[in-house]
Amino acid sequence: MLTLENVTAGYGGGDVLQGVDLTCAPGTVTCIVGPNGAGKSTVLKVISGLLRCRTGSVSLGETRLDGLDPSRVLALGITQVPQSQALFPGMTVRENVQLGGYLIRRDRKLLAARYAAVCERIPLVASRAGDHAGNLSGGQRRMVEIARCLMLEPKLLLLDEPSLGLDPQSLAGVAGLIRSLNEGGTTMLLVEQNVRLGLGLATHGVVMEGGRVRLTGTAAAVRDNPEMAALYLGGTSAKETQRG
Amino acid sequence: MAQFVQAVVLGVLIGGIYALMASGLTLIFGVLRIVNIAQGAFLILVATFTWWLWRTTGIDPILSAVITAPLMFGLGWVLYRFVVRRISGQAASMSVLLTFGIALVIEGFLNVVAGNKFRSATPAYFEQSFRVGDILLPKAQVYGFLAAVVVLGGLYLLLTRTWAGRAIRATSQNPSAAALVGIGATATAALAFALGSASAGVGGSILSVLYPFFPASHYDWISRLLGIVVLGGMGSLPGALVGALVLGLAETLTATYGSLQWSTLVFYLVIMAVLLVRPQGLFGARLREDVA
Numbered sequence: 201m202l203t204l205e206n207v208t209a210g211y212g213g214g215d216v217l218q219g220v221d222l223t224c225a226p227g228t229v230t231c232i233v234g235p236n237g238a239g240k241s242t243v244l245k246v247i248s249g250l251l252r253c254r255t256g257s258v259s260l261g262e263t264r265l266d267g268l269d270p271s272r273v274l275a276l277g278i279t280q281v282p283q284s285q286a287l288f289p290g291m292t293v294r295e296n297v298q299l300g301g302y303l304i305r306r307d308r309k310l311l312a313a314r315y316a317a318v319c320e321r322i323p324l325v326a327s328r329a330g331d332h333a334g335n336l337s338g339g340q341r342r343m344v345e346i347a348r349c350l351m352l353e354p355k356l357l358l359l360d361e362p363s364l365g366l367d368p369q370s371l372a373g374v375a376g377l378i379r380s381l382n383e384g385g386t387t388m389l390l391v392e393q394n395v396r397l398g399l400g401l402a403t404h405g406v407v408m409e410g411g412r413v414r415l416t417g418t419a420a421a422v423r424d425n426p427e428m429a430a431l432y433l434g435g436t437s438a439k440e441t442q443r444g
Numbered sequence: 445m446a447q448f449v450q451a452v453v454l455g456v457l458i459g460g461i462y463a464l465m466a467s468g469l470t471l472i473f474g475v476l477r478i479v480n481i482a483q484g485a486f487l488i489l490v491a492t493f494t495w496w497l498w499r500t501t502g503i504d505p506i507l508s509a510v511i512t513a514p515l516m517f518g519l520g521w522v523l524y525r526f527v528v529r530r531i532s533g534q535a536a537s538m539s540v541l542l543t544f545g546i547a548l549v550i551e552g553f554l555n556v557v558a559g560n561k562f563r564s565a566t567p568a569y570f571e572q573s574f575r576v577g578d579i580l581l582p583k584a585q586v587y588g589f590l591a592a593v594v595v596l597g598g599l600y601l602l603l604t605r606t607w608a609g610r611a612i613r614a615t616s617q618n619p620s621a622a623a624l625v626g627i628g629a630t631a632t633a634a635l636a637f638a639l640g641s642a643s644a645g646v647g648g649s650i651l652s653v654l655y656p657f658f659p660a661s662h663y664d665w666i667s668r669l670l671g672i673v674v675l676g677g678m679g680s681l682p683g684a685l686v687g688a689l690v691l692g693l694a695e696t697l698t699a700t701y702g703s704l705q706w707s708t709l710v711f712y713l714v715i716m717a718v719l720l721v722r723p724q725g726l727f728g729a730r731l732r733e734d735v736a
């Protein structure tokens with residue numbers, strides 16, 4: 201369903217992604233793991249259109265995504281929860297979540313129905329509806345960010361470290377949410393530092409390091425691969441040593 | 445006592461008008477992160493046009509805002525699309541240079557078409573006042589204030605009750621998140637620039653009655669507006685409102701108890717005192733996000 205071929209991308213000078221290949225089959229949950237700075241978040245930004253790739257291609261089925269504006273990518277059914285700071289702090293929780301339905305704003309009934317469904321899935325939205333998002337705790341914000349992403353009922357959901365800052369109970373809640381969304385047919389691409397959680401939820405695993413994909417396979421295979429530990433502990437980076 | 449009340453009421457009337465004028469500047473800054481130095485020139489451009497309209501057709505200057513606001517909306521939109529947009533994403537100094545350039549072009553244009561002399565629209569009510577007990581309220585100030593309140597109220601409703609307004613607020617609070625929910629950056633920026641210009645449309649029409657002006661008056665006005673916006677906190681509309689009221693009151697109170705020459709100085713002293721305590725301005729950071 202989603203295919204990245206030989207993608208390179210960067211922010212200013214050098215390439216952060218140095219030729220990334222990645223595929224997500226429909227209905228799967230793919231989890232990207234890797235050390236800090238590996239380029240995991242950058243991959244998600246390239247898919248959602250926040251960052252243009254320099255070479256290579258990103259496609260959803262037959263449709264090319266590279267070069268499209270974020271709103272076009274969104275309209276194709278791909279939503280993203282970024283790693284941090286994704287809310288509008290001066291707006292209420294309700295407004296924040298409803299803005300997730302910006303693209304369907306003209307259909308008031310649909311918007312209201314989706315909002316009600318999201319409130320049911322994530323009760324925090326209903327209970328703090330009138331509070332400013334800027335006054336929520338970090339974990340509560342995370343839940344609102346995830347809630348906002350559900351307003352469009354995406355085909356492909358990109359979650360950047362969904363577990364970030366969540367207490368065990370909310371974590372279980374998010375894990376349950378990911379499972380139930382996946383059972384409902386949503387394809388997912390996660391980035392997760394909590395490897396056990398991430399690969400536990402996922403059907404497929406991807407290990408990134410230094411802007412490249414180092415390892416792919418089923419979640420179980422990736423988890424049990426001896427190379428994985430070496431890569432993930434960040435020990436292999438010969439290039440890093442050269443640079444330093 | 446009556447003198448004090450008179451000064452305060454007058455200060456509030458003038459403050460409301462300043463608030464309208466500053467709202468455009470702060471709205472544009474909030475969304476585009478551009479300090480629109482041309483905002484003062486927009487005011488003088490509109491004031492001159494309003495004066496001309498009043499002289500040739502007799503249309504009430506303040507009411508002619510109904511014409512000048514849409515015209516300025518259009519001008520703002522075109523300016524954004526074809527000029528200002530080219531520097532989006534560049535350093536703030538670029539935007540100051542560019543908008544200062546626009547201000548100079550407008551000033552030069554006015555010098556050519558209207559001549560370098562003081563003007564002021566003087567409709568029949570120009571020197572009349574409403575009398576409430578011991579207090580005299582100049583009619584022009586009252587009408588100007590009412591127009592400002594209507595426009596600011598409309599702006600508030602637009603920003604909070606419509607999707608276009610939500611898109612503007614979302615972009616000013618978190619541009620990358622706004623992009624992620626599908627809000628188009630260019631369209632929103634164009635709308636904000638156009639709305640900010642339209643508010644100068646109303647502000648300029650009011651100005652034409654209340655203050656004598658000539659092409660280079662825009663320097664004086666932009667420094668006032670910048671003072672207000674810095675005092676209130678860049679990009680904050682409530683901040684602009686409070687900053688404008690402080691300026692209005694500083695002017696009328698100083699004029700009543702001291703002399704008019706000192707009133708601007710007093711205002712800048714207030715700004716300096718506030719900025720020493722709150723460098724981000726009065727409303728610059730109310731939320732955790734900004735403090736961190």
Ligand SMILES: Nc1ncnc2c1ncn2[C@@H]1O[C@H](COP(=O)(O)OP(=O)(O)OP(=O)(O)O)[C@@H](O)[C@H]1O
Binds near residue numbers: 212283
């Ligand atoms: N906005 C940015 N501007 C410039 N460079 C950036 C930006 N965001 C990320 N980078 C650089 O890109 C590289 C990869 O960053 P990225 O955020 O993709 O890493 P990550 O794998 O998500 O790491 P983490 O686990 O810490 O989230 C880093 O070296 C970082 O310095």
Ligand SMILES: [Mg+2]
Binds near residue numbers: 240241242283360
């Ligand atoms: Mg990251």
